Amino acid sequence: MKWLLLGIVVVTTVLADLLQSREMKIAAAEKGDQFGFGPLLKAIGTRPRLILAIACLAVSFFAFLALVQTQPLSFAVPASAATFVIETVLARLVLNEQVDARRAAGALLVLGGIVLLGR
Amino acid sequence: MVKAEIGRRRGAETLALLLLVIFLKPFSNLFLAWGMKQGPQALSLNPLFYVKAMFEPLVALGIAMQILWLLFRMKLLSLADLSFVLPVTAVGYVLTTVLGRIFLHEQVSTERWIAVLLIFLGTALVGSTQRAGVDSGVDR
Numbered sequence: 001m002k003w004l005l006l007g008i009v010v011v012t013t014v015l016a017d018l019l020q021s022r023e024m025k026i027a028a029a030e031k032g033d034q035f036g037f038g039p040l041l042k043a044i045g046t047r048p049r050l051i052l053a054i055a056c057l058a059v060s061f062f063a064f065l066a067l068v069q070t071q072p073l074s075f076a077v078p079a080s081a082a083t084f085v086i087e088t089v090l091a092r093l094v095l096n097e098q099v100d101a102r103r104a105a106g107a108l109l110v111l112g113g114i115v116l117l118g119r
Numbered sequence: 120m121v122k123a124e125i126g127r128r129r130g131a132e133t134l135a136l137l138l139l140v141i142f143l144k145p146f147s148n149l150f151l152a153w154g155m156k157q158g159p160q161a162l163s164l165n166p167l168f169y170v171k172a173m174f175e176p177l178v179a180l181g182i183a184m185q186i187l188w189l190l191f192r193m194k195l196l197s198l199a200d201l202s203f204v205l206p207v208t209a210v211g212y213v214l215t216t217v218l219g220r221i222f223l224h225e226q227v228s229t230e231r232w233i234a235v236l237l238i239f240l241g242t243a244l245v246g247s248t249q250r251a252g253v254d255s256g257v258d259r
Contacts, residue, residue: 017201017205018201020192020193020196021196021200021201024193024194024196024197025196025197027197028197028198035197037190037194040190040193040194040197041190044193054189057189061185062166062169064151065151065155065169065172065178066169068148068151068152068155068156069155069156069158072219072223072225072226073148073149073152073215073216073218073219073223073225074215074216074219074220074225074227074231074235075231076152077145077148077211077212077215077216077219078212078215078216078231078234078235078238081209081212081238081242084205084206084209084238084241084242084245087201087205088202088205088245091201091202095201097200097201097202098202102244102245102247103202103244103245105241105244106206106240106241106242106243106244106245107241107245108241109237109238109240109241109244110237110238110241110242110245111241112237112241113233113234113235113236113237113238113241114234114238116230116231116233116234116237
């Protein structure tokens with residue numbers, strides 16, 4: 001059950017982060033220096049993809065609550081770092097960010113840590 | 120001159136947001152875990168259990184901090200790339216483990232410490248590969 005909950009946390013977090021990153025860049029580019037917390041709150045209420053991101057975070061949050069109820073915090077949080085590896089790959093594929101050899105090596109180190117956590 | 124001033128202001132704003140994001144998340148996780156462990160330790164499939172849990176003082180504090188974290192992080196993502204924000208804030212994984220050890224008296228084995236260290240090193244390595252985006256003015 002813990003791996004199912006962890007899977008839900010990871011998938012919803014990845015989706016939320018990608019949507020947030022993309023939408024916040026667009027919103028900030030539209031507003032320029034005027035992009036304070038007022039426009040930020042307005043963007044959350046008016047941009048469907050940001051609303052979807054918040055919904056994903058809500059699912060992630062409740063799955064995380066269930067996870068920390070039965071598992072040590074020192075397992076739940078580092079294990080959810082799996083999001084980092086997936087987001088690095090998707091940042092390259094979806095957000096067109098640059099992923100070089102060092103970045104790939106870093107992602108593998110994170111993966112090694114997660115595998116070690118699960119033993 | 121004006122451009123440099125804007126760059127400095129954005130750099131300071133990015134740094135302040137980074138610190139808030141780094142510290143808010145581990146402490147909110149601590150309060151959530153602390154609050155959830157006050158109740159039964161068995162996993163509940165009843166959603167009402169989790170709705171009720173949200174009104175536990177420690178869980179409510181954790182949720183309030185998570186909301187603040189979310190807003191600050193969204194603002195940060197408007198100033199910097201996801202690939203910058205992720206690794207720099209990864210120090211939170213280490214901080215969370217330390218908080219769990221100190222406040223929740225969790226047993227953290229040597230193997231788990233090594234795992235946390237690997238995660239931290241990996242995220243730091245990734246973080247050293249690329250600059251922040253959108254003229255944040257933060258050098259690494």
